[in-house]
Amino acid sequence: MSAYLLRRLWQMLPTMLGVVLLVFLLFNWVGGDPAYILAGKMSSADSIANIRRQLGVDQPYYVQLGIFLKQVLTFDFGQSWATGESVASILGSRLGPSLTVLLPLTVLETVLGIALALAVAFVRGSLGDRAVMVVCTVGMSVSILVYIIGLQYGLAYKLGWFPVQGWGDSLGQNLLRYAVLPILIGLAVSLAPTLRLYRSFMLDEVGQDYVRTARAKGLRETHVMWVHVLRNAAIPVITHVMASLPALLIGAFLLERFFGIPGIGREVILAVERSDFPVIKAITVYVAAATMLFNLLADLLYQAVDPRVQLK
Numbered sequence: 001m002s003a004y005l006l007r008r009l010w011q012m013l014p015t016m017l018g019v020v021l022l023v024f025l026l027f028n029w030v031g032g033d034p035a036y037i038l039a040g041k042m043s044s045a046d047s048i049a050n051i052r053r054q055l056g057v058d059q060p061y062y063v064q065l066g067i068f069l070k071q072v073l074t075f076d077f078g079q080s081w082a083t084g085e086s087v088a089s090i091l092g093s094r095l096g097p098s099l100t101v102l103l104p105l106t107v108l109e110t111v112l113g114i115a116l117a118l119a120v121a122f123v124r125g126s127l128g129d130r131a132v133m134v135v136c137t138v139g140m141s142v143s144i145l146v147y148i149i150g151l152q153y154g155l156a157y158k159l160g161w162f163p164v165q166g167w168g169d170s171l172g173q174n175l176l177r178y179a180v181l182p183i184l185i186g187l188a189v190s191l192a193p194t195l196r197l198y199r200s201f202m203l204d205e206v207g208q209d210y211v212r213t214a215r216a217k218g219l220r221e222t223h224v225m226w227v228h229v230l231r232n233a234a235i236p237v238i239t240h241v242m243a244s245l246p247a248l249l250i251g252a253f254l255l256e257r258f259f260g261i262p263g264i265g266r267e268v269i270l271a272v273e274r275s276d277f278p279v280i281k282a283i284t285v286y287v288a289a290a291t292m293l294f295n296l297l298a299d300l301l302y303q304a305v306d307p308r309v310q311l312k
Contacts, residue, residue: 077282082274098263117198139192165260242298
């Protein structure tokens with residue numbers, strides 16, 4: 001196990017280096033001169049030169065790349081160009097609100113998706129199965145903006161069950177009051193495609209030989225589905241969950257924007273609007289690193305779920 005972990009961590013280094021090089025090239029060659037962005041339209045050549053000197057973009061490219069590599073290794077991306085606040089403190093303060101919404105959403109989506117997929121696979125081919133698939137298809141066809149605006153207007157504004165917007169300082173208050181409606185909306189949007197995907201995972205296992213053998217032994221259908229089928233379908237489920245976790249931080253920007261949640265997704269949108277390159281670069285690098293770490297975690301979970309999986 002330790003040898004496998006060391007080998008996988010070592011293999012991440014060239015991938016991470018490629019990400020760093022790509023980000024550096026995009027922001028230095030494609031992104032334009034940041035000095036002109038910060039100086040504004042009414043600026044002199046001296047002010048632009050002064051800004052370039054302060055940012056270090058007047059240095060040769062190899063020097064700028066060395067600075068960027070040092071920032072990645074030290075987790076210090078300097079200060080935000082828009083607010084002057086440390087990028088590390090910005091991301092640290094934004095991570096908590098995002099996780100307050102996304103962790104419960106991921107858990108509920110996974111648990112409900114698995115339970116409903118097993119139930120639908122249990123009655124596969126029936127009228128109920130077809131009805132659920134039709135509802136899922138309709139649900140997937142509706143834009144997330146419709147869910148946000150409709151439920152925010154109906155449940156929060158008209159009925160007053162939830163606050164329309166806001167975020168507090170207490171974890172309990174945020175989780176039980178402000179995050180409930182965003183979680184429900186995120187669940188309504190994500191449950192339909194998740195259910196369809198997990199149903200396909202279950203149906204792939206239902207037709208296998210070991211399932212027919214279990215039935216021939218006289219095991220109940222519920223036992224076959226919840227024990228044998230679920231255990232073997234767990235590997236693609238783990239793959240789906242681990243692959244979607246890093247993207248959730250960025251993909252929830254609409255929920256965070258509409259509900260005033262000071263999370264990572266909302267910060268990305270603000271950074272793009274302000275051309276705040278240090279924040280954008282930091283988030284890009286961190287999401288890439290998180291993706292590789294979650295892939296490694298998925299491989300470890302494979303073996304925990306199925307001992308036949310060998311880590312080589």
